[in-house]
Amino acid sequence: MTADERQSRIPGFSAWTTRRWLRVGAAVSLVVLALLGTVGAWVLGRTQTISDDLVNVRSPALTVAIRLEAAVLNQETGIRGYGLTGMPQFITPYEQGLTEQEASLAELRGLLRDDRAGLDDLKTVQDAVTEWQEKVARPVAAAPAGSPSPIATRQAEEGKEAFDDVRAALSDQQEQLLADRERARDDLMDTMVLRNWVFSAIAAVIAALTILIFEGLRRGINTPLERLGADARAVAGGDFKHPITPTGPADLRHLGHEIDFMRQRLLRELALSEDTRLRLDAQAADLQRSNAELEQFAYVASHDLQEPLRKVSSFTQLLQRRYGGQLDSRADQYIDFAVDGANRMQTLINDLLDFSRVGRLHNAHQDVDLDKVLERTLSELSVGIEEAGAEITHDPLPALVADPTQMGMLWQNLISNAVKFRRPGEAPKIHVTAERDGELWRFTVTDNGIGIAPEYGDKVFVIFQRLHTKDTYTGSGIGLAMCKKIVEFHGGTIGIDPEYRDGARIVFTLAPRPPESPAPSAVPEAVRADAEPAR
Incomplete structure (x- = not known):
């Protein structure tokens, strides 16, 4: 079964023209490409979002959390040294730790502003640090310098427990941030894999659409036109009985019908012209034979006319010379008329002969x-x-x-x-x-x-x-x-x-x-x- 026969069995499709097929094909292709483009754009956007979150939020947040832990450790080291020795130089690490702590807390709040769980972990860390500072750090830092602080000795056990809470809170926060970063990294890898698959699918669909379009053009337009051209060339080569087979979309089939109608019309005209030509050939042969007979008759007639005409002219001239003046004036006039008529008749015959010879003898x-x-x-x-x-x-x-x-x-x-x-x-x-x-x-x-x-x-x-x-x-x-x-x-x-x-x-x-x-x-x-x- 040919493509045209399959097309003719599809209800409604047989009436579709080339323009309609092209419009529908272009519309479907554009819709498919638009959907694939939307999916590709979403995947690209998703990849960019996860990449930005990983690079600009998760990794920096983990780094800042580590700096926050270092700042708290500096505070604990300075307070513990100051409480045991009373030397003022141990207060400097404590104060630097406070400054770094505030900066780290502010930076973490900015990084985790959209992360509710991260902010909760940050609040837990901040509460633990605040509690340790109120119970241990501030009272020890307020003691006079120069001698060990009795407060540090009395609250050593309580301060250790409070700082252990701080360590635990910091550890939980870092583990949570590390887990978030790993999860973001996994999401990024999954999204990149999805992106690659999506764009591979887009490339495959574009290639498939291209193949379908070219195949559709070949079957729907090129092949019918080639078949129509082959039929037309067969007719133009002289095989006027060769039928034109209409194929393809409705407009190409209509064109095929019109060309076949023209072929049939030409066939009828050729048959008529052939009959006319045969009749004309027969008439031309008759006319040629008649012309030959007329030319022969003209030569014979002119020859036969010339001899008696010369006799008439000669004898009338003899009459004129011999009896001129001997008869009455009317007789002389009649003789002049006869001589003039014979001379003019001879001139006309000679002129007619010259006229007939143009293109025939003079050639x-x-x-x-x-x-x-x-x-x-x-x-x-x-x-x-x-x-x-x-x-x-x-x-x-x-x-x-x-x-x-x-x-x-x-x-x-x-x-x-x-x-x-x-x-x-x-x-x-x-x-x-x-x-x-x-x-x-x-x-x-x-x-x-x-x-x-x-x-x-x-x-x-x-x-x-x-x-x-x-x-x-x-x-x-x-x-x-x-x-x-x-x-x-x-x-x-x-x-x-x-x-x-x-x-x-x-x-x-x-x-x-x-x-x-x-x-x-x-x-x-x-x-x-x-x-x-x-x-």
């Missing part, structure tokens, strides 16, 4: 110096530039990995448009810039022409979208659409700067390297070669 990526490409384009457009009197300048342009043919088509369309859409009576001024913009290169082509209104900023890049009639400005309306396709094929974007009002400013970006190489065209080489003469 030879190599290092391209845009300065040289622009100079070559300006050379090709030199006749139109000279006729318009255009002034074209440019900043240093970078070198990129791109298709050189497409770069030439890009500059040709942008420069020719800037020259074409000039203001009447004003020479075109065109400037090309290039600067680094993050990982891309940002280019601008600025002119002083008629400009493009902001609302037409997107429309001008749609194929065949024209803002002017063909009589005002010639063209098929495919130039900027081709520029857009070329720029996007090279990983960039193109647009009109709406803030510029003194003409038109085309802004586009190009990547230093193309994002990916497009797949080659699926059109057969034979069809492609057959269609080439239609250009």
